[in-house]
Structures are given as C-alpha cells and as structure tokens.
Amino acid sequence: MSETFHEFVVQRSAALSRTAYLLTGDHQLAEDLLQSALARTYRHWRRIRGGDPEAYVRRAMYHQQVSWWRRRRVVERLAPEPVERGGGDHADTTALRLSLVDALRRLTARQRAVVVLRFYEDLTEAQVAEALGCSLGTVKRHGHEALRRLRDFVPDLVERLPERSAR
Structure with a gap:
C-alpha cells in the first residue's frame, strides 16, 4: 500500500x-x-x-x-412519526435527531447528497457542484427543493433547533 x-x-x-x-x-x-x-x-x-x-x-x-x-x-414505507422504543420520554435533542434522520431519508439521493455536502461538510455551492460533477444551478435547485421538503417534513424544525452561540 x-x-x-x-x-x-x-x-x-x-x-x-x-x-x-x-x-x-x-x-x-x-x-x-x-x-x-x-x-x-x-x-x-x-x-x-x-x-x-x-x-x-x-x-x-x-x-x-x-x-x-x-x-x-x-419501496420504503416510513411511519409518520419516529417509532418510540422503550420506556420513558426522550430528550428533546434525541427527538430532534430522529426527526432529522427521518426527514433526510425521505429526500432523494441527490437532494440528500447536496444537503450533506453543503451543510454538514460545510462546502460552498461551487465545491458541492464539483464534488458531485454537476452544474452550480443543479446544486442550487436540489438544495432549494431539499430545504423546502425538509420544512414540509419537520415544520417546527427551526423552533426545535438548539440555540447556537454567536461566532
């Protein structure tokens, strides 16, 4: 090697x-x-x-x-709500994580790739386009559509996000 x-x-x-x-x-x-x-x-x-x-x-x-x-x-059949397993209430962060994972799974493969590279990997739109081998416009279109779908899947997402400290 x-x-x-x-x-x-x-x-x-x-x-x-x-x-x-x-x-x-x-x-x-x-x-x-x-x-x-x-x-x-x-x-x-x-x-x-x-x-x-x-x-x-x-x-x-x-x-x-x-x-x-x-x-x-x-064909995946997704439950409308994450399945609760075991006793008791889950912490808000766990519920948020489950909601996000479920919402990400419901995106198309290309939309999920754009969201992961853009927001998790913190790449610019141009870097995402290069990484995926597509145009900048395609990245913007898939990103816009993915965010719209995420808002539909988890409408209270913004309110449930933990507060971030000022950078």
Whole structure:
C-alpha cells in the first residue's frame, strides 16, 4: 500500500465515514460505501494524490450510493412519526435527531447528497457542484427543493433547533 494513501486513509477516514453515514442512513451500508470509494481511490491514487483526494472519495461515495439506490429500488414505507422504543420520554435533542434522520431519508439521493455536502461538510455551492460533477444551478435547485421538503417534513424544525452561540 502506498505510504501517502495509508496516511490519507488514517487522517480522513472518520470524517469520510460520517459523510457516508449521512448519505446512506445506515452504519453497515456506510462502511461498505466508504470501503468501495477508498478501493476506487486507491486504484487511481497516482493520478489524484496531488490534487484533492478527499473530494474524489466524496464524489465516488455519492456515485456509488446512487448506483446502489438505483439497483435496489426498494419501496420504503416510513411511519409518520419516529417509532418510540422503550420506556420513558426522550430528550428533546434525541427527538430532534430522529426527526432529522427521518426527514433526510425521505429526500432523494441527490437532494440528500447536496444537503450533506453543503451543510454538514460545510462546502460552498461551487465545491458541492464539483464534488458531485454537476452544474452550480443543479446544486442550487436540489438544495432549494431539499430545504423546502425538509420544512414540509419537520415544520417546527427551526423552533426545535438548539440555540447556537454567536461566532
């Protein structure tokens, strides 16, 4: 294994794993997705190591996720409310997290990818367009539609968000 590739994997795996989870919504699928993307990255390491290999891995994860999604075409039936398991009330943050995860799962794969890269990875719209291999207008359209759908799925989302300290 290339020394520089090994260093890249050690340094960036945790962040890439979180992105993979947000794209898939499942820990095991996220591990498979990241492994697949890293294998593809390794095959092309000589060509991409001088550029931005993390963007390459993100793009590979996105494309692989879309490919899996197209093959599966499993119709999910989502409950209108998250299923409560076990005793007692959950904390507000847990309820908010469940609502967000449920809402993210209801987005299309491309909308979810735009939201994850734009707001979780904190990339600019131009960086998201580059990572996904699409135009800036496409990113804006999918982002706008995703946010509209998220507001529909979780209408009280803004009121339920924890207060952020001033930066």
